[in-house]
Amino acid sequence: MARIVVVGSINMDLVTTVGRRPEAGETVSGDRFALVPGGKGSNQAIAARRAGAEVELVGAVGADVFAEALRRVLRDAGVGDSGLRAVEGPSGIASIVVDGGGENTIIVVAGANGRMTELSAADLDAIAGADVLMCQLEIPVLTVLAAARHARANGTVVLLNPSPVQELPDEVWAEVDVAVVNEGEAARLAGVLTAVPHVVTTLGAAGASYRGPGGLALAHPGVRVQVVDTTGAGDAFTGALAAHWHEGPATALAWACTAGALTTTKLGASASIPESAEIERLLAETEVR
Ligand code: RIB
Numbered sequence: 001m002a003r004i005v006v007v008g009s010i011n012m013d014l015v016t017t018v019g020r021r022p023e024a025g026e027t028v029s030g031d032r033f034a035l036v037p038g039g040k041g042s043n044q045a046i047a048a049r050r051a052g053a054e055v056e057l058v059g060a061v062g063a064d065v066f067a068e069a070l071r072r073v074l075r076d077a078g079v080g081d082s083g084l085r086a087v088e089g090p091s092g093i094a095s096i097v098v099d100g101g102g103e104n105t106i107i108v109v110a111g112a113n114g115r116m117t118e119l120s121a122a123d124l125d126a127i128a129g130a131d132v133l134m135c136q137l138e139i140p141v142l143t144v145l146a147a148a149r150h151a152r153a154n155g156t157v158v159l160l161n162p163s164p165v166q167e168l169p170d171e172v173w174a175e176v177d178v179a180v181v182n183e184g185e186a187a188r189l190a191g192v193l194t195a196v197p198h199v200v201t202t203l204g205a206a207g208a209s210y211r212g213p214g215g216l217a218l219a220h221p222g223v224r225v226q227v228v229d230t231t232g233a234g235d236a237f238t239g240a241l242a243a244h245w246h247e248g249p250a251t252a253l254a255w256a257c258t259a260g261a262l263t264t265t266k267l268g269a270s271a272s273i274p275e276s277a278e279i280e281r282l283l284a285e286t287e288v289r
Contacts, residue, residue: 002053004242005130005156007123007147008041009113009138010059010074010084011092012066015231015268019100035066036268037073038094039113040136040163043232046077047239047263047273048134051255056130058083058123058147059139062091062112073270083123087115092138102227102264108164113139119146128154132242136161141168148175157245161238162189178245180238200253202237207257210249220253223261223286232269233260240279258282 061067092111133151159178178198207222237260244252266272
């Protein structure tokens with residue numbers, strides 16, 4: 001079983017579903033509203049746990065009504081939360097609109113995630129003892145850099161999902177072993193990704209591709225499902241990939257594509273991330289066909 005430490009965000013997602021998004025200045029009636037724990041760090045931690053890894057999240061919640069629910073979702077999923085600190089002010093939130101086609105738009109307000117500026121001695125020990133460190137870009141870049149440096153120095157694989165995409169100092173890229181990007185991120189980061197040893201690119205309904213050392217290239221086709229909400233699909237993909245990375249890129253891609261596809265079949269990020277039995281069942285069916 002892989003041991004994974006996620007240094008990343010945790011948000012409360014305020015999710016509204018609507019047939020059609022409003023134009024600027026227009027008011028429309030929505031269909032449903034739900035509060036669903038999310039955040040790329042937390043979603044990826046839960047996804048890795050459900051895909052079979054032992055996982056700990058290092059992150060921050062605020063001092064508000066959302067903090068307890070955010071902590072509980074990790075505990076219920078079996079993700080270690082001893083690295084989750086409480087800081088002053090609000091927790092991170094994401095305002096998410098899901099349209100009739102299952103596509104989303106997301107506005108994130110960092111809150112406590114923006115104050116995740118220090119790593120404790122216990123956090124550093126956890127990173128050093130893990131097989132994989134998994135990070136995203138919803139916490140300060142300097143914290144990601146400190147975690148990645150420490151991981152590299154201790155032989156822990158550094159997996160970065162550079163989302164929301166932004167320019168990063170070269171020092172960060174120098175520490176990355178595996179980058180997981182979508183097509184937009186791949187285009188925007190094309191220059192820097194050439195120096196990353198392993199690059200996995202998600203292709204939406206078309207599956208994913210992998211480029212590794214020595215020109216090794218692989219692809220996994222899309223897994224056909226009925227799409228309800230694409231929120232968190234990339235996170236489920238990344239978490240499952242990390243959980244199975246030690247089995248090689250072909251197996252990891254298959255788990256990742258299947259977990260990502262299953263996540264789109266329900267509303268809400270953390271609520272829709274599949275358990276490993278569900279992933280294994282669909283994997284087996286896909287192989288038989
Ligand atoms: O990737 C989906 C996540 O992005 C949501 O859960 C939201 O919190 C934002 O971080």
